[in-house]
Amino acid sequence: MAEEIVKIGKNKKSTILQMVKEILPDGGNLNACLTCGACSSGCPATGLEGMDARKFLRMAALGMDEEILKSNWPWMCTMCQRCIYVCPMKIDIPQLIFNIRAMRPREERPKGILESCNMALKNDTLSAMGTTEEDFQFVVEDVLGEYQEAQPEFADMEAPIDKEGAEFFLNQNSREPVTEPDEMVPLWKILHLAGVNWTYGSKGWAGENYCMFIADNDAWKHMVQVKADMVHKLGAKTYLNTE
Numbered sequence: 001m002a003e004e005i006v007k008i009g010k011n012k013k014s015t016i017l018q019m020v021k022e023i024l025p026d027g028g029n030l031n032a033c034l035t036c037g038a039c040s041s042g043c044p045a046t047g048l049e050g051m052d053a054r055k056f057l058r059m060a061a062l063g064m065d066e067e068i069l070k071s072n073w074p075w076m077c078t079m080c081q082r083c084i085y086v087c088p089m090k091i092d093i094p095q096l097i098f099n100i101r102a103m104r105p106r107e108e109r110p111k112g113i114l115e116s117c118n119m120a121l122k123n124d125t126l127s128a129m130g131t132t133e134e135d136f137q138f139v140v141e142d143v144l145g146e147y148q149e150a151q152p153e154f155a156d157m158e159a160p161i162d163k164e165g166a167e168f169f170l171n172q173n174s175r176e177p178v179t180e181p182d183e184m185v186p187l188w189k190i191l192h193l194a195g196v197n198w199t200y201g202s203k204g205w206a207g208e209n210y211c212m213f214i215a216d217n218d219a220w221k222h223m224v225q226v227k228a229d230m231v232h233k234l235g236a237k238t239y240l241n242t243e
């Protein structure tokens with residue numbers, strides 16, 4: 001009986017893998033996989049859409065570009081970096097995934113994070129809820145006043161905005177000032193009791209960077225720049241990221 005030989009990816013050249021290798025330092029080691037599976041074992045996206053990190057990398061190596069571009073699995077990656085941390089060959093799977101996301105037309109990327117990115121670009125607070133500088137200041141001062149009055153032991157607690165020379169520049173989840181402002185207070189209390197010198201910035205206070213998750217390079221760089229400029233302007237020593 002004649003043997004049937006199945007050749008996977010015959011005559012295919014992986015333009016995706018090649019392109020990403022050209023972008024990354026040392027090619028992201030993308031050709032060095034031992035297929036050990038360590039990456040998939042601790043990955044929160046393993047099993048979603050019947051996919052995992054090792055399988056995805058094998059598909060890229062086999063030149064299955066069409067399947068890779070169609071897959072929604074790259075959008076389920078949290079960019080947590082666990083895979084590269086445990087990989088014996090330090091293969092940069094998160095960067096492979098990021099660059100594959102960037103290949104999808106912007107308007108076809110997942111609506112939720114796309115709209116949050118677009119909203120964050122509307123003003124320099126970078127709030128994914130579109131909160132303005134004035135509204136943020138109003139909410140912070142209003143909530144602070146309530147707690148100072150209701151809880152005398154926190155009467156001299158502060159929640160400063162644009163304080164110069166603070167040790168920490170604190171960021172803030174975009175949602176809380178709008179939907180659950182009381183949720184901001186526990187951290188203020190901890191910082192107060194610990195005697196920490198901190199501040200919010202009127203610009204760049206929002207902690208998320210949905211534009212990074214949407215793989216919009218110009219947009220996420222803009223967001224990081226606004227935050228960095230504000231930290232430098234205020235002379236804060238440390239950017240304290242709670243997101």
Ligand code: SF4
Binds near residue numbers: 037039040083
């Ligand atoms: S951990 Fe690294 S070497 Fe092992 S399968 Fe994953 S990518 Fe390949």
Ligand code: SF4
Binds near residue numbers: 044045081
């Ligand atoms: S970065 Fe993405 S692929 Fe890697 S472990 Fe995290 S979720 Fe999984």
